[in-house]
Amino acid sequence: MNEHHSKKDLPEGGELFDSSKVGPLKALLGLVGGVCLTATLIILFTFSRSGGEEPKLGDWASYSYLFAVIFFFTLAVGGLFWTILHHATNSGWGIVVRRQMENIAGLIPWVFALMIPFFFSQVRDDLWEHEPLYRALVAKTEPEVTAALKKDHEHWKHEVAAWTEKAESARKVVSAGKASAGEKATFEVRLKEAEGALSLIKASEPTEASVRGKLQGKANHLLAQKWNLYFHFSKPRLIAYAVVFILMVGLLRKWSITTDKEGGERLFLRSRYWSCFFLLPFGVGFTFLVIDFLMALNWEWFSTMWGVYLFAGAALNSMALLIIVVTLLRENGYLQKVVSPEHYHLMGKLLFAFCVFWAYIAFIQFFLIWYANIAEETRFYLLRNAEWWNAASIFLVVGHFFIPFVILLWRPVKKNPRLISMVGVWCLLMHALDIYWIVIPERAPSLTAGNSPRLWSGEAVILDLIAFLGVGCTLAYIFLEKLKGVSLYPCRDPRLNESINVVN
Known part of the structure; x- marks a missing residue:
């Protein structure tokens, strides 16, 4: 004791x-x-x-x-x-x-x-x-991602041109007073389609932020089944x-x-x-x-x-x-x-x-x-x-x-x-x-x-x-x-x- x-x-x-x-x-x-x-x-x-x-x-x-x-x-x-x-x-x-x-x-x-x-x-x-590997994967896929974004952008530009032409034709008919109630409704629909297409083309423009986001997803896909916490x-x-x-x-x-x-x-x-x-x-x-x-x-x-x-x-x-x-x-x-x-x-x-x-x-x-x-x-x-x-x-x-x-x-x-x-x-x-x-x-x-x-x-x-x-x-x-x-x-x-x- x-x-x-x-x-x-x-x-x-x-x-x-x-x-x-x-x-x-x-x-x-x-x-x-x-x-x-x-x-x-x-x-x-x-x-x-x-x-x-x-x-x-x-x-x-x-x-x-x-x-x-x-x-x-x-x-x-x-x-x-x-x-x-x-x-x-x-x-x-x-x-x-x-x-x-x-x-x-x-x-x-x-x-x-x-x-x-x-x-x-x-x-x-x-x-x-894994850090240089991740950067290498991003660099490798950058041309592919950029090309895909440009393709989407050109697609929506073409769509906008078509919708804008239809909307303009409908507007002329309505303004001349020759349009029926159904044609007026059609004009409103086409106008909304054109507005939606404008927003889509703006969103599809290949900005630096959009390219970075696509690259992030592409690289993570290539590293599938590996814990994402390592990379961010x-x-x-x-x-x-x-x-x-x-x-x-x-x-x-x-x-x-x-x-x-x-x-x-x-x-x-x-x-x-x-x-x-x-x-x-x-x-x-x-x-x-x-x-x-x-x-x-x-x-x-x-x-x-x-x-x-x-x-x-x-x-x-x-x-x-x-x-x-x-x-x-x-x-x-x-x-x-x-x-x-x-x-x-x-x-x-x-x-x-x-x-x-x-x-x-x-x-x-x-x-x-x-x-x-x-x-x-x-x-x-x-x-x-x-x-x-x-x-x-x-x-x-x-x-x-x-x-x-x-x-x-x-x-x-x-x-x-x-x-x-x-x-x-x-x-x-x-x-x-x-x-x-x-x-x-x-x-x-x-x-x-x-x-x-x-x-x-x-x-x-x-x-x-x-x-x-x-x-x-x-x-x-x-x-x-x-x-x-x-x-x-x-x-x-x-x-x-x-x-x-x-x-x-």
Whole structure:
């Protein structure tokens, strides 16, 4: 049984992080992150091919950068998931570690800032081959569509001339007073026909807008049975994802920090109320984002399990990161009176649960694709069983599931901060391999239009490492900055005593 504490035993304003103690570390992270990130972006935009040239370093670096950004995005969005879930379920035990969940989630705006290069076509064309393919199809069909529009236009011009002549003849008969009642009615009908024909000829004129609309339909027809979402509004969708996730992070963190100053239940209840609604946009937004960024790497491939597969990895490994962060803070003298082995045990059980959940989803996805045996679907796994990726696939199963599964069965491991943190580090390494295994095998086949089976390149691996260090060190620097100025735990949360004295 651990020693019991109450709010009276804690500093009134909570514990503040002394950033001066990590000054050299921050300087190192800033230097490495700045140099590597700058180098990656320079390579990305400077050393790229044009036209039908062979792939250059910048083209290979597009995949390196995507791998790095998505890896850290999953960790940040996982922090948001745990924050929302703790509020929505009114969880009491996690109050003392919730601020670190918020700090991890607070990296989301910065990760979206790092996604800005994905707005540029030279990066997008390397990663998502359906975009240049779509433009090529449009260009190929443009003469055909334009000719068809001109033919329609000439047809209606001829029709208008005929109807106008008939209407004019009828008008002369009526004006001479020689027309009967029936002829007057006929004149009115022909006049309306002429007016209708005038509107038709105007509508059939091949304007820029009409040509673009016809081309859109023609290209989509040529890409029949492929999901239309890939081809339209990808940039606006990315902006929408950013707005939704940043709004959720900003509100929950703002209410949490304000509660440290005000106390009471007002903002605590507001966070709980809104978190119940945040679960829906979180799930939908995350699912569509990983579809747009990762499933679309091969636009012919699809999996109904894709969103939940990436979510399982994000939840699992953000919990691993949370355990590591809390342990590092405790090792440096923080959170000693609020975080106990009981909290580690609970976090360890969640780590174990999502380890099993990830394995279950991964197996079901593989099993369904194997059983269906559809060429468009099996390509994903066939590609990842070529060359050394076969060993990586096997190691991913063993390392991402079996090893942590066996270790986390032991209760003493889950209650020991250092041991459970070592498991957390291992899980993060396996998650990096998982994202690498998803992104990088598509690099050579996509950049060479399937003409090169080469899946491994020494230069490309160096680019992968530089991009990973650039994004990772930059975000680590920002994370240390976010620790400043606010308590390391929600010091005036109404359920703080319950969390401090949790017994599992």
